[in-house]
Amino acid sequence: MSTSAARPDQFASASQRFPRHEIDGLAGTSFKHQHLQAILADDAPGGFFEVHAENYMGAGGPPHAALARIREDFPVSLHGVCMSIGGPQPLDKAHLGRFKDLVRRYEPALLSEHLAWSTHETTYYNDLLPLPYTEATVTRVAAHIDEVQQAIGRPLLLENPSTYVTFRESTMSETAFIRELVKRTGCGLLLDINNVFVSATNQNYSALDYLSDFPLDHVGEIHLAGHAQQQDDEGELLLIDSHDGPVSDAVWKLFDTVIGRSGPIPTLIEWDSAIPDWPVLKREAAAAQLILDRHSQASSREKFHASA
Structure with missing residues (x-):
């Protein structure tokens, strides 16, 4: 599989502070x-x-002491949530500078941000808000991605959003929009499969069709998470990307399909509220690792028979 994802050995230097740890094919x-x-x-x-x-x-302080301890023994993925890459205003230079400092400080194996916006002038929102998929938006988002990648000196993985509304002015599909961003910037992608399922359910389209059109060759990380079920104002099912429970059976099936097509990709279990004890979270990661390992072994057998 070809991917734009960053790898630790690509960015090693004489000033490296932490050990190198492989992340390929791992669940976290x-x-x-x-x-x-x-x-x-x-x-x-x-x-x-x-x-x-x-x-x-x-x-x-304690947060950095804890992260430094983890970073000694494990690869770390650094996931930004407030860059507002899709916003109409210029990127916050101070925020970008702090992000750059963290990259230098912890030498993460993977770096990612969201295809979303979350700021307007001096207002900062708690939500990651969707974008209209137009040529003007592509141009703006691509410029922001270029600015981030230039600052940090390495590729960024861009995460597909969970959506609850669509825009009349959109002129292209989400997957076409994402492909164009990859083409213009050389960024990698973070495929959040729970977001795909949430958006497909809310917008009444096929998650499998979406994934068939997604540029899997550029995916450097996968996210899996739980979601909550609600009803909208018309009594229809509404899924919320809540990260407060186990991965659903439907999302596990989609993940199995994706890994069967792409081969093993570093995969993360997100669980950000109603956080369980460590053994529960570990079991979710172990379930993802089983799927990664099964497809890795199947791929190895196919290569062996092809060369025999």
């Missing part, structure tokens, strides 16, 4: 501070950990 979890001692005491804690960049933009 969101890192929560309350799990630190359980992780350190675990004989087989798992593959890698992902953190939200904005939680570590202070200069020091």
